[in-house]
Amino acid sequence: MINSPIEGFIFVHCPSVDGRFIRANEILKFKExxxxxxxxxxxxxxxxxxTCKPKKNPYYEIKYLEVGKDEYIIGYGSYDLGIVNNWYxxxxxxxxxxLTPAERIRRLEEKKATLELQIKNQEKYNKIRKIGDDxxxxxxxxxxxxxxxxxxMQIFIVSNASIMIPPFSKR
Incomplete structure (x- = not known):
C-alpha cells in the first residue's frame, strides 16, 4: 500500500505498464x-x-434514518456489496x-386507519374491475x-345501465 495523494484514501500500486495507482476495494473514506x-x-x-442503470453494474447504498430526524439519508455507497454490507x-x-404508551397507541391507530382505507379502496377497485371484466x-x-x-358496446351499455352507472357516480 502507498500513502494516498488524497487524505484518508488507500491506494495500491498497480503492476501495470504505465505504473498507475488503483483503488483498493473502491475509495475508502476513512482508514479502517x-x-x-x-x-x-x-x-x-x-x-x-x-440502483442500476441499463448495461451498468448495480450500485449499493445504505438508506438510513437517524434517531430524532424525519428525513432518510442515502449514503455509504459502493459497487461492491461486501463493502456496503461491512459498513452496514x-x-x-x-x-x-x-415511546410513551399514548404515542404507541396513536401510531397504531394511524396504521390501522391507513390499512382500513387501503382495504376500502381495494374493494371499490375490485367492484369496478368486475364490471369492466363483465x-x-x-x-x-x-x-x-x-x-x-x-x-x-351500445347493446351492453343500454342493457346494463342500471348496474354500471352507480359505481362511477359515487366518486
Missing part, C-alpha cells in the same frame, strides 16, 4: 482503524438499496425509540354473434 474507534451511527431504521454491520446501530366478456360474446364492436 479510524473508523473502528468512532461511535456507531444510531438509527431507527437502515437498509441496503440497489460496523457503522450503524439500530435502536428502538422509547363488459369485456359481454362485448366479445356479442361480437362473436355477428354484431360490430360499436353495436355490441
Amino acid at each position: 482503524e479510524e473508523n473502528m474507534s468512532k461511535e456507531k451511527i444510531k438509527v431507527t431504521s437502515a437498509e441496503i438499496i440497489v 454491520n460496523n457503522y450503524f446501530e439500530i435502536v428502538t425509540e422509547e 363488459f369485456a366478456l359481454a362485448v366479445k360474446a356479442l361480437q362473436d354473434s355477428g354484431f360490430s364492436r360499436d353495436e355490441a
Whole structure:
C-alpha cells in the first residue's frame, strides 16, 4: 500500500505498464482503524438499496434514518456489496425509540386507519374491475354473434345501465 495523494484514501500500486495507482476495494473514506474507534451511527431504521442503470453494474447504498430526524439519508455507497454490507454491520446501530404508551397507541391507530382505507379502496377497485371484466366478456360474446364492436358496446351499455352507472357516480 502507498500513502494516498488524497487524505484518508488507500491506494495500491498497480503492476501495470504505465505504473498507475488503483483503488483498493473502491475509495475508502476513512482508514479502517479510524473508523473502528468512532461511535456507531444510531438509527431507527437502515437498509441496503440497489440502483442500476441499463448495461451498468448495480450500485449499493445504505438508506438510513437517524434517531430524532424525519428525513432518510442515502449514503455509504459502493459497487461492491461486501463493502456496503461491512459498513452496514460496523457503522450503524439500530435502536428502538422509547415511546410513551399514548404515542404507541396513536401510531397504531394511524396504521390501522391507513390499512382500513387501503382495504376500502381495494374493494371499490375490485367492484369496478368486475364490471369492466363483465363488459369485456359481454362485448366479445356479442361480437362473436355477428354484431360490430360499436353495436355490441351500445347493446351492453343500454342493457346494463342500471348496474354500471352507480359505481362511477359515487366518486
